Amino acid sequence: HKIATFEKAAGFQQALIQYTDAPTALEAKNSLDGRSIPRYLLAQHVSICHLRITFSAHKDLNIKFQSHRSRDYTNPYLPVNPTAIEGIAQPMLGSDGKIKEPESNVLLASIENMQYAVGVDVLHTVFSSFGAVRKIAMFEKNGGMQALIQYPDITTAGVAKQALEGHCIYDGGYCKLHLSYSRHTDLNVKAHDERSRDYTVSDPSAQVQAAGQAPGLSTPGA
Template sequence: MLYPITVEVLHQVFSPHGYVEKIVTFQKSAGFQALIQFQSRQSAVSARNSLQGRNIYDGCCQLDIQFSNLEELQVNYNNERSRDFTNPSLPSEQKGRPSSQPGYGDAGVGFPQMNNAAAIAAAFGGGLPPGISGTNDRCTVLASNLNPDRIDEDKLFNLFSLYGNIVRIKLLRNKPDHALVQMGDGFQAELAVHFLKGATLFGKRLEVNFSKHPNITMGAETHEYLNSNLNRFNRNAAKNYRYCCSPTKMIHLSTLPQDITEEEIVSHLEEHGSIVNSKLFEMNAKKQALVMFENEEQATEALVCKHASSLGDSMIRISFSQLQTI
């Protein structure tokens, strides 16, 4: 950095877009980073849309802004590196300890970007899945060899949202079997590439690679999912990371109606393939189900077509299950 970037500087840059509640800054191997908490989600979206790619100072300190999976920042001190604007009475440093960032870079708090591989590894039980580097910073992936007669943006959303939040999706009209998918961050993109490469959907073997485009620009043919309440990683991100896997024969259904029957579930899904077995059960007073198809392709089709569909008075949620038998 050629010029200092402090909490005050960041507050000056971001506060025109809404009330900034908290700021935490820290140094990582990838460079200087900050977490900024707004009072409202709308303000955070406005700030990102307006400031992404802009420079803090003329000709330097370009902003690269991603949304965090953290629901709340914990700020212990008000100083030049961290600030809780809702609690001005916080001390400037811990008594008897030199002033240093108490935070997020050292403690392994769940910072969602993959610069903090340790936090994400913790979600996977202490180590990243084999084949995952945790160092990718490219957020956009290119999916190709799609079935153009059967695929659409919402079906791609249902599949890719298993591995992270979706920002935008664009089907390429000049290449109807290609689509760009912009994930919430580089780690989520890496998970999607790793787990979906070679998966079969609608009779086609998918090819999934990182795109040369850093993001998808808004346009008439771009579908925006940034604010979709169907994004799975807005809550319980660590739990969702643990469930990431390649497509399996078994799908797990949740948010089912309380009065649902196993026959109704089978009827809702059987158009997508041969159902080998199914089981309806209750956990934490909520109805859930497991459905096993004859093969992974049938289960994948059921997931992309029926996730977020209505069953009774409920919008159901579908994920792959790593269980081998019911």
């Protein structure tokens, strides 16, 4: 009746499939668990795909849009999500034949070996070397620190990404950056503190404290 797909972790695609009743779902589980999806049904860049099936706690999926990630076969009048058209397109390939990462004006930075505190002021100093930084939002995920850095355009973000990938913010290999493009295009930054900043809005009353003592910043490319 309904299908909803999503990414739970890197490299793993998951889906919720709703049948009419439990016996039908059980029959499908017993028949398909552990089997592989036929190669001719997979995208060209996917080599193999095994199915691991368990029962979900959900009883009735709430599908709001028809798209390449969700479908309600019981409601033909459900509106189509505009992104559904984009999802039909084949992934773009680079000159080396590998899948090309969709570009964006927002970069996602993961900070490795974070021995010193890093706040928005430090990130702004590093990333503004390649163009005007409009917004920054930092957050913790999976026990590590990540940040979203928004530039005015994709070109500036691309230059910064190429120059700063693998760059260590501090000398000695500390606070190493790993960069990828984000799906965001315009960050919704409400707070004005050491973890988030909107540089397009002036806030003279904000008092941002320096976060700990750290050695001098290293120069990108040095």
